[in-house]
Amino acid sequence: xxxxxxxxxxxxxxxxxxxxxxxxxxxxxxxxxxxxxxxxxxxxxxxxxxxxxxxxxxxxxxxxxxxxxxxxxxxxxxxxxxxxxxxxxxxxxxxxxxxxxxxxxxxxxxxxxxxxxxxxxxxxxxxxxxxxxxxxxxxxxxxxxxxxxxxxxxxxxxxxxxxxxxxxxxxxxxxxxxxxxxxxxxxxxxxxxxxxxxxxxxxxxxxxxxxxxxxxxxxxxxxxxxxxxxxxxxxxxxxxxxxxxxxxxxxxxxxxxxxxxxxxxxxxxxxxxxxxxxxxxxxxxxxxxxxxxxxxxxxxxxxxxxxxxxxxxxxxxxxxxxxxxxxxxxxxxxxxx
Numbered sequence: 001x002x003x004x005x006x007x008x009x010x011x012x013x014x015x016x017x018x019x020x021x022x023x024x025x026x027x028x029x030x031x032x033x034x035x036x037x038x039x040x041x042x043x044x045x046x047x048x049x050x051x052x053x054x055x056x057x058x059x060x061x062x063x064x065x066x067x068x069x070x071x072x073x074x075x076x077x078x079x080x081x082x083x084x085x086x087x088x089x090x091x092x093x094x095x096x097x098x099x100x101x102x103x104x105x106x107x108x109x110x111x112x113x114x115x116x117x118x119x120x121x122x123x124x125x126x127x128x129x130x131x132x133x134x135x136x137x138x139x140x141x142x143x144x145x146x147x148x149x150x151x152x153x154x155x156x157x158x159x160x161x162x163x164x165x166x167x168x169x170x171x172x173x174x175x176x177x178x179x180x181x182x183x184x185x186x187x188x189x190x191x192x193x194x195x196x197x198x199x200x201x202x203x204x205x206x207x208x209x210x211x212x213x214x215x216x217x218x219x220x221x222x223x224x225x226x227x228x229x230x231x232x233x234x235x236x237x238x239x240x241x242x243x244x245x246x247x248x249x250x251x252x253x254x255x256x257x258x259x260x261x262x263x264x265x266x267x268x269x270x271x272x273x274x275x276x277x278x279x280x281x282x283x284x285x286x287x288x289x290x291x292x293x294x295x296x297x298x299x300x301x302x303x304x305x306x307x308x309x310x311x312x313x314x315x316x317x318x319x320x321x322x323x324x325x326x327x328x329x330x331x332x333x334x335x336x337x
Contacts, residue, residue: 001290002050003280004248007057007084007262008042010034010067012254014060016086017123029063032255036066038272040073042252045276047077055107057084057262059254062094068101075102082107084148087134088127095141106138107146107175113161117154135169145171148219151201152179152191159201163208173215176205178328180220180263180313195328202227220263220311223329226304242308246289250280260289263313264322289322297325298332 013029034042046052054074061067062085074081083098087108098106108131112118115128122128139145147166151159159176166174178201179192193201202224209216218224222242229236240247245260246268252258256271258279268286269279280286288294289312292305299310310326318327325332 001247001281003046003052003250005053005055005244006046006250006252007055008252009058009254009262010039010056010061010064010070011059013063014058014086015063015088015124016060016127019121019123029059030254033064034254034256034271036069038256039066039070042256042271042276043070043074043077043079045271047074047079049277051078052080053082054079055082055084060086060089062089068097071098071101071103080104085134086122086127087131087138088124090134090137092137092141095137095143098138099141099143103143105144105146105172107148107173108135108138109148109150110162110165111150112155113158113165117158121150121154132169135171139169139171144173145169146173146175146215147171148175148177150177150179151193153193154191156193156197156201159204167212167214171214173217175217175219176201176221177219178221178311180311181317193328195330198223198328199227199330203231206231220313222308222311223304223326223331225307226302226329226331229304229307236304237307240292240307240309243310243312245312246283246286250286252276258283260285260322261313264316266316266322294323295325296321296323298329299325302331304331 011029011033012026056067056071061083071081081103083103083106085106085108110118110131111121118128119125135145149162178198181192202218202221205216205218206227225241245264250258250260251262258268258271258276259266266285268283295305299305310329312322314327315324316322
């Protein structure tokens with residue numbers, strides 16, 4: 001079993017102060033960040049047995065001066081390197097350097113249809129306009145484009161207007177994240193939508209997918225695939241599409257901790273102590289997550305558990321047990337199709 005996507009937190013430093021920040025990012029970088037030599041060794045090990053998409057994230061990855069060298073090294077090793085940035089620091093020179101380094105796609109978060117909503121969410125005035133400018137500069141450099149949106153009570157009523165903005169920007173993809181209350185997100189737990197509200201959004205996204213020529217992917221919302229296969233009447237696949245943490249996806253922190261995802265704060269190992277390959281293949285945490293018979297509650301009983309699996313991070317945040325049932329899914333014994 002090989003990883004298909006790895007998100008690597010190059011730094012925990014960031015120039016913004018987002019209310020939902022998983023990383024609880026700081027203005028200054030930590031002294032514990034992996035060095036460039038350690039970064040190359042990690043890429044070598046990943047490439048020795050797999051060729052995943054490698055997402056360079058943060059914090060704000062552009063605050064690392066060697067981000068271009070890391071991207072170039074990963075590209076030369078055969079990885080598809082993607083940059084997750086807030087977009088506010090992008091200039092023409094930076095875009096050209098990113099393109100030259102081999103970055104295949106960038107993703108910028110837009111969390112409101114207006115500057116008022118987005119800037120309040122991001123904690124810095126002017127972030128919205130600077131992000132839009134960064135998107136255009138990166139697109140003009142010839143890099144594939146993606147926008148991410150995290151849904152909370154404060155922006156849920158703007159989703160249709162955010163979609164209009166996404167279409168206007170003519171990007172290649174829109175990934176819609178359902179908030180997992182970890183990191184600073186714990187402080188806005190009261191802004192998390194309830195299960196019925198999530199169900200309404202996921203059904204709406206299903207219809208949007210059908211009507212627009214745009215890659216639209218609900219993220220941290222594995223129960224979307226239950227909705228998709230119920231509505232589309234397509235035969236159920238026999239592999240996981242929903243929660244991929246520890247199965248086809250993992251997260252590497254700025255100091256080398258390997259986690260199932262950035263929102264599930266459990267360590268499978270550290271790349272300074274063991275090779276990434278050894279952690280990926282032999283970690284008990286990952287082995288357990290790959291065993292779908294361990295799921296509890298309605299997730300354990302659900303006929304969609306193989307393709308969905310429920311959000312393990314959300315279950316852990318709610319119950320302290322990552323095998324517990326997905327707390328924001330209405331499907332269960334009382335809600336059979």
